[in-house]
Amino acid sequence: MILEHRIPAKYLLDIIKYELIIALLAGMGTRFLAVWFTDDLPVMPLGIPAFLGTSISVLLSFKMNQSYDRWWEGRKLWGSIVNDSRTLIIQLQSFMPVDQQLAVKKIAYRHIAWCYALGRSLRGLQTLKNTDHLLSGSEQKGVILQAHHPLAIMQLNARDLQRLRRNNAIDVLAHIHIQETIGRLTDSMGGVERINRTIFPSTYRLVLHFIIYLFIITLAISLKDISNLLVVPLLLLISAGFFFIEKIAFHLQDPFRNRPSDVPVTHIAEQIEKNIRQLLGEATIPEVSPPKNHYIM
Amino acid sequence: MILEHRIPAKYLLDIIKYELIIALLAGMGTRFLAVWFTDDLPVMPLGIPAFLGTSISVLLSFKMNQSYDRWWEGRKLWGSIVNDSRTLIIQLQSFMPVDQQLAVKKIAYRHIAWCYALGRSLRGLQTLKNTDHLLSGSEQKGVILQAHHPLAIMQLNARDLQRLRRNNAIDVLAHIHIQETIGRLTDSMGGVERINRTIFPSTYRLVLHFIIYLFIITLAISLKDISNLLVVPLLLLISAGFFFIEKIAFHLQDPFRNRPSDVPVTHIAEQIEKNIRQLLGEATIPEVSPPKNHYIM
Amino acid sequence: MILEHRIPAKYLLDIIKYELIIALLAGMGTRFLAVWFTDDLPVMPLGIPAFLGTSISVLLSFKMNQSYDRWWEGRKLWGSIVNDSRTLIIQLQSFMPVDQQLAVKKIAYRHIAWCYALGRSLRGLQTLKNTDHLLSGSEQKGVILQAHHPLAIMQLNARDLQRLRRNNAIDVLAHIHIQETIGRLTDSMGGVERINRTIFPSTYRLVLHFIIYLFIITLAISLKDISNLLVVPLLLLISAGFFFIEKIAFHLQDPFRNRPSDVPVTHIAEQIEKNIRQLLGEATIPEVSPPKNHYIM
Amino acid sequence: MILEHRIPAKYLLDIIKYELIIALLAGMGTRFLAVWFTDDLPVMPLGIPAFLGTSISVLLSFKMNQSYDRWWEGRKLWGSIVNDSRTLIIQLQSFMPVDQQLAVKKIAYRHIAWCYALGRSLRGLQTLKNTDHLLSGSEQKGVILQAHHPLAIMQLNARDLQRLRRNNAIDVLAHIHIQETIGRLTDSMGGVERINRTIFPSTYRLVLHFIIYLFIITLAISLKDISNLLVVPLLLLISAGFFFIEKIAFHLQDPFRNRPSDVPVTHIAEQIEKNIRQLLGEATIPEVSPPKNHYIM
Amino acid sequence: MILEHRIPAKYLLDIIKYELIIALLAGMGTRFLAVWFTDDLPVMPLGIPAFLGTSISVLLSFKMNQSYDRWWEGRKLWGSIVNDSRTLIIQLQSFMPVDQQLAVKKIAYRHIAWCYALGRSLRGLQTLKNTDHLLSGSEQKGVILQAHHPLAIMQLNARDLQRLRRNNAIDVLAHIHIQETIGRLTDSMGGVERINRTIFPSTYRLVLHFIIYLFIITLAISLKDISNLLVVPLLLLISAGFFFIEKIAFHLQDPFRNRPSDVPVTHIAEQIEKNIRQLLGEATIPEVSPPKNHYIM
Structure with a gap:
């Protein structure tokens, strides 16, 4: 950004x-x-380029509109990820018994790893970088074997919840309630992938340049x-x-291409980590240093 | 695309x-x-065609806007199908007992077949092609007798769930929870059919050409x-x-007409198959080969 | 259409x-x-009518946009009716015991009648025409006594569900689950009535003609x-x-006025009838003959 | 309207x-x-006012768009009130025992009063006028003491439900289910108040007039x-x-100012009264006489 | 505003x-x-600046549109906060036993403090000012130690609910029901923070000035x-x-910058305090004095 x-x-x-x-x-x-x-x-009357110029501004306006909408939708989906991340932790703390705080922490850390991995996978980078403090070595190895890394991390959390349910650490209603939050996170993941993979009608751009x-x-x-x-x-x-x-x-129009104009997914994932650590009651994390460039990633 | x-x-x-x-x-x-x-x-003053040209760009802009919205809505609905497909499998795994993994797999495979069949039915192609590994012969025969093939496949899955419920393999809350996901998939199916069957006001196009x-x-x-x-x-x-x-x-404006500019429903269904197989823990599927044309279907 | x-x-x-x-x-x-x-x-400089012409195209573009949105919203609401109709039948079949198939069929038929009646009531036609095979004579008489016919049909179905609940044919969770679908159908009914009754600011049209x-x-x-x-x-x-x-x-802008450009509510209701009959397992209905006009209703 | x-x-x-x-x-x-x-x-070249005229039509188009959206959103929110009012009564009848029809009727009447009071409060009129047949004298007195009259009426209904729950007239699931409808009605009430209180950027209007x-x-x-x-x-x-x-x-842009162009809240509240009385099985209310003016309120 | x-x-x-x-x-x-x-x-033909002027109005129109949408979305989110605040109190009163009115009041007061703190934090002001009558001294100290103050206040309320659930003051269904309202409030908080932190593509502004x-x-x-x-x-x-x-x-485009054109978050928080106090049955609060400036904050 x-x-x-x-x-x-x-x-x-x-x-x-x-x-x-x-x-x-x-x-x-x-x-x-x-x-x-x-x-x-x-003589070429000036009326010709003049009306072409007006038309270009109209056609550009349409393109700007749709491109901005894609960018803003991408930002909104990451905003939903922020919200549902906070909600997930609050729900886990509310519905899990007090003696299960370790399980809560494990799911929470894995969820933070999911945020980083999703952002890096959208940008076509190595997904599991910088997640050593969040995922165990065996988990990382298991995830890497899969084709879709963020989906694999999410499934690990779903399985943990299922295990807790089988051990009666949570009841069926709370299980469904938390599972719905995971469902919304799945939707957000699918949403940003949709924006990332769907090419804005590229012929339109050709015509615009032509005009x-x-x-x-x-x-x-x-x-x-x-x-x-x-x-x-x-x-x-x-x-x-x-x-x-x-x-x-x-x-x-393509907000996850590792460009300065990107939706700042790494920055957002860092905010999520900060928020989750606060909710877990960990010592306050030092404020991130101000950006050194004219953009944040 | x-x-x-x-x-x-x-x-x-x-x-x-x-x-x-x-x-x-x-x-x-x-x-x-x-x-x-x-x-x-x-003399015909140049002002006449000049203002007509500007007007055309304004009217085209409206049409481009609405057509893009239809295409994007179609893409979004298929995005929801991706999300709800992932969610469906995660839910089945979470709420079905461990000894029912075969039933999960059967429903999952049938769901993949539904994705392919829906895409092909939108394009007016033979719906059950390439689903031999997903649907049994008797299921295929039963589906073909019906007027609406994807709806028939979906009903098969709903019936399986109902049978599992009657055998107490799942409880009523989990049944409702999973049924809600099937309801959302029904909504997406209805949504893409709506776009496919609703003709964009065709008189508008006539006037635009006329101008x-x-x-x-x-x-x-x-x-x-x-x-x-x-x-x-x-x-x-x-x-x-x-x-x-x-x-x-x-x-x-018509994103399911078997044209290069289509929403790539076959490609998306392949992604869903890959995701579901990963969630089922099947061996990793080889990455699809890069597209050979200037488009994917 | x-x-x-x-x-x-x-x-x-x-x-x-x-x-x-x-x-x-x-x-x-x-x-x-x-x-x-x-x-x-x-002399009247040509610049005057030229800029008026451009302005007209801008103002028309706004009107076209809003009118299309109303038409498309009307179509979407009928699409929701299609979806919720399918969902309603699948839910009834899933949550009602096997020995209550007759009750399911009765509710399903009445629901089909509701679809036809809603479409005809929007167009100001006699609502209960062609519903003899769907509603009993006494039901028809009861409905006709009421001011709002579709609402009366819907209430009949809600009452049937309530009776089934009292007889413990369905449990309270399934009752609420199905009632939510009826709530969504109520919303769609209210939505199309809102479009039908709300007059697009008619003074705008006067100014447009004036310009x-x-x-x-x-x-x-x-x-x-x-x-x-x-x-x-x-x-x-x-x-x-x-x-x-x-x-x-x-x-x-008024998509339910019995005009060729209408949202084709009769055609959609026929599709719903076909879908529901398929879900009920009735013999396949012959494909409807192709339209004879340049429009479908 | x-x-x-x-x-x-x-x-x-x-x-x-x-x-x-x-x-x-x-x-x-x-x-x-x-x-x-x-x-x-x-000489002032005609090009100056001509391009200003075109610009005015573009800027007007933006304003028309946003203003229409506010009006239409206001209308939609009242449409939701219509839908949720119908749903509320159907839910009460479905989930309350047969011997509690008097309690249903009391809540229903109070809800009608809420519709009238909300409409009048939006327009800055005396809220409780013409509600004598719907609210008892003591209820009216209690409401008048409060700062926000419609909210006070809504709380009365919420309290009645709570009392019915404590007497086990409804179970906890039905209570939550109905409470969700009341939550949606609260949202609609907040929505129309938001439109009513939020001033469209008034400086924009000044610039438009200036141009x-x-x-x-x-x-x-x-x-x-x-x-x-x-x-x-x-x-x-x-x-x-x-x-x-x-x-x-x-x-x-301000659809609740007691002007002919208003969203017709009184008319809608009358329709709700008619619908609810029909659902309660009261004798058919005579059709309202056609409007005598060029508008309805 | x-x-x-x-x-x-x-x-x-x-x-x-x-x-x-x-x-x-x-x-x-x-x-x-x-x-x-x-x-x-x-000679510079007038056609050049004339078409540039028209183009500027088109490009401005796009910017005005998106900026207004951001402002209006910010206003809508605060509208949702108003609605969910009212709903939260009604839910607490409905589902908590009569002897827990003190706990209701404590949560309600803390929620009011959250509204004020969120508004002030968006504007970069000292968050806990003027909340002495709402939060106890120890709560204030605990909140101040955290990085994200409104989130910390919200967690306090979630914990209170959890405690009430453990003491069986509320049952699990009501707990989930109220927790969903808190989830929606979390979404609104995340939404306004998203608008506040996301910079509208600043290069667009440069080009516009340039043109x-x-x-x-x-x-x-x-x-x-x-x-x-x-x-x-x-x-x-x-x-x-x-x-x-x-x-x-x-x-x-930035509606929370402590400017006269801001969304009036302080004013809205005051309205919420008034509404909640009314729902709690407190003596009527005197009407706020009319604004002294040409804006409200």
Whole structure:
């Protein structure tokens, strides 16, 4: 997630540099050809690029909207994970007998590991890194053998609950009640995976780029009698605006790609760890140090 | 679902070829008539096609929005099917006694068959293909006699649960709890069928095409004094942009038509099979080979 | 619901004929006056009708959006009715003892009657037509005495469940579980009635028509020096586009008015009857014949 | 809620009369000054007011959208009240023993009183008017002493249920089941109060008006060489369209202000009374007479 | 929350003063340069700033929409807190025995403290201020030691419930039922924290500002032959409109920043205290005095 301050200009420029170079080439090439064939080339009325520009803003607005919705839905699902994590611990403490606090702690730690593993698996990273203090060695080995690591961790917790139920440590009503929370966590896991795997209609992006280049070319032709000194910066600045918004949308639409604009899943998992440790009554964890970059992950 | 890379140009062109031919004919015909009657035909101000073009982008934006919402809703419902499939198996394992693992497996396999059958039935394909390893021959025969195959498979599972309840293998609370998951799966099934059967207001599409052609004709008239060399490509390129977006929307609005832009229901059902087999503790299934086309089904 | 093919041109023209006649009169009248007072009447810049046209498309887009949402919400609620109908039967079969299949069938038939009656009551038709095979004569008579027929049918089913509960045919947990499904069906019934009774802000439509006519008149004045041969068809075609979209929206916003664009409630109720009969194990019902019109009801 | 027919022209004009007078003064004043300083005042290109006009339609569209959503959410919440009211009575009848019909009736009547009181309290009217046939005198007195009347009525019903539970007239499961319905009614009550108390960002309205006046003034300057006979009506008609839509939105955004455009809470409460009396088996209530105005409250 | 009346002009001007000064400098600087290089500088067609202006309104509309949605979601979540607070007390009174009214009161008071603490923690203020009448000194000390104060208060209540359950003051069903309400309150707490911590894509704002300045500069160039007397106010007024809407959106998107445009969390918490005290049967609290400012917090 990009923070509000300290965004370096380099970062901004990097985002659209390739598009700007192409735009520059397209614009310059068009103008060069326009000057060459100036006698044959008739007047291109400015109304054409003007309405194209308006249309681009409308089409960009749709894309921005849907991309933001995906990002926000991803954030909301991680928000549900935060809520259900807190609720899970409160429920375990409420419905398990006092002499089972060790079992509660074990399930709680495994759940924290699940949060980290889910975030890393979404980003295509090694899932079990930094979970040594949360999962035992044999558990890690068992999980790694499976295809879907977070699902395997979740099943370990479901099995623990089942064992506690068989030993009558919890009654059937409490078991169902806690199982429903695990069901909601399963839903959130499935939800973020859905966003991660579903490709936003990629043909739409192609058309959008196509129309932006059409805009640049028609604008270059229609301004062919105006000095390069004014037209080239104008072309670049306007298309920079369009490409920038398109790129923001493109980044938002896939919020788990290990990019600065990601939903900050590691940061959220750390918050969950802090909250759960507080609920378990562990000594207060030192506040995390402020971010050193213009983003948090 | 169309992947992000390797989209062949041929695929893109195929999508709008008929519309482009009609647009070309309409544009050329208009220009021919315009030149013929050039003395009688007065000036068409460019403002007319320009505002029509802006209006088209606004109206397209609405259509794109609603079509994307249908596609995304279809994807979400299949996401719920993934989640509830995982939850169903975890619940069965949690609430059924250890000696009933065979019954769990039977229900789980039948549920996988339901996923495949639902996807194929949405696409109007033969529903029970490739389910020989999941459904017994007698079950297949019974299902085929019914009008609605996925519903028949689901009823088989509901009946098994009822039998387990009567034999006191599960208690009434667990029965209701699992039945609620089956209820949610029924809702998802009904949801995707609703999207599949409900036709997006088809008159809207007619008006949209009508206005695009009106745009082409008025633009052709208003540019009648400009050389064909510039106007014909311009007409084709702008209308290509509009028709392309309209076609993307048209394809998205019906996400179960056995087209490359479909929600990839077969792929999702395969993922569900993999997840369920993992939860059942079966040997790890080999990773599916990467897609060979520019889309997955 | 209008089907995708075979929409007769007559149907399309009928939708907007009155608006087109008024538009023609307004346009011609304006031009006549404009020619009459041509010396006194100054130039109307084309920018005025052009921006009005763009504004109309924006305002239409809002209306189309909200109207489609109402139609789609109506369709979704009927989709929930389909889902909860299937769930209701599966629940009854799961939680009622085997010797009560006759009671299940009676409730199921009455529920089918409720579906038909709800659809017909939304459209203001005689509610109990074609339910002779589903409701007994005395039940029909009792229902007809009440003000709200579908609610009366639903109460009959609730009473049957209560009787079964008192006879211990079902236990209290199953009773509550099934009652919750009836509660959801009550919600869907209330939802479609809400859409049916709530009038979309009718003043918005007046303003929209007002602005479209303003557009026609200003366009007619600003093109007053151009030949009728071009301007009259242009005026008619553009306003036909606008009026058509407005009419589509107007029809969608009230989806239960016995019009071809309705949510096809009779068709859906027939599907529910087919599904329920399948779940009851009745002999397969012959497939319904394909629709003979360009719409299904 | 404004009905579809019989909207008097006077009502329409009253809505925007003040805005039109200001618009007229602004337009005329601008033109007067423009003529006075005509030599010094340069040309204002029509492009300025034209793009302002388009922008206004976009900004109005956002406002219309949000305002309609508030109105529709208010209507939906009252729809939920209708549904939960029906469900409450069906639940009471299902889960209370036959000899407690008097207790059911007492709770039902009090619930009807709650509906009327909530509607009137939203509109800032005297809450307990016309509830003499529903609440006893002592109940009315007790309620009036409290700050929040509908909440006090609801608590009376919750207490009755608690008493019935203590006397074992209902069991704990049914008690929880009915209490959940009361919880949903509490949510709906809180929802409509939230809409009623939350002020739509009022600064947005100021900016919108500001831009509309800017549009009128720039349009008046840019048309300064055109006769008053054409420009003044044009200015008034276009700004009438804008102001009208703004006013529709302004009225919709607060749907409980005792205005003709309100959500018709009294009418809905009457429907609930009719439904509940039908469910209680009371003699059919005569159909309400058709509305005498162009709106229902 | 800003009230509808009495908004001081100073407040309005303060909001956009920096942006206006930059806009003035940019516009004047451009005009100065334009006059200096007037011979070299060719004509900038008005179509460029005009379509940029339209695009800005479209892009602003997207931002306004999303920002308003965040604000409204924040308000809705606090609305849910109001509802669940009322429900919590009604549930406690319904399911706890009559002799436990003191325990009910203790939980209720602690819950009020949670509401105040949550609001203050969102705004980054000292959380436990003004809760001396609600929390005992030892509770306050315990809470302060934790990292997350509202979560710590909520855990105290969960523990009290658990203790009551162990003493059989409530049965397991009622315990689960009340715990579900606490779960919903946990969800609302997580929801408002999510809105508070998630930064709206800040790069979007940069692009929007960039395009507005581009608009000002191109407009200044294209009007370079028109008198400063007309152009400077025009530039300032139009950009004031744009910047104002952008600032409204910017303020709405973060509704818990201790600003006048905040969701009024203190005010809502006071309402909750009033409602809970009424439900507890405490003497009526005097009506809060009307707000003295143009906003409530």
